[in-house]
Amino acid sequence: MKRYLSKLLNLAGRIRFFRKQSYFCSEPWTGIFSVRTNQDVVFCPCYLQLKIGNLSESSMQDIWNSSKLVELRKSFSQGKLPEICSRQLCPVARGKES
Secondary structure: OHHHHHHHHHHHOOOOOOOOOOOOOOHHHHOOEEEOOOOEEEEOOOOOOEEEEEOOOOOHHHHHOOHHHHHHHHHHHOOOOOHHHHOOOOOOOOOOOO
8 A cells, every 4th residue: 555655646747737828919909900891890990800890870989888898808818718719720729929
C-alpha cells in the first residue's frame, strides 16, 4: 500500500496545470461596425457579421448601448469569450491576438 501511494504522489507531481485562456477584443469599445445597404448595423465586420441593430429602427446611440453589445463588452471585460464569438475563425477566438 505504501508503495502504491508513493507512486501516486510521484505521478501527481507531473500533472501540469493549464492556465485558463483569457480573451479580450477591443471591437465592442472601439465602435468598428459596418452598415449594410438595408441599414443593418453589424458588429465585427471581418469575422462575426452579428446584426446588432438597424438604423431605420434605432439610433446609433441606442444600438451602441444595445443589450447585445453590453453583453459582449461584459464577457470580454471578464476575460471570457462570448459564445457567439467561439464559433468564428477570429484570431481572438483562437487565442492568437488580443
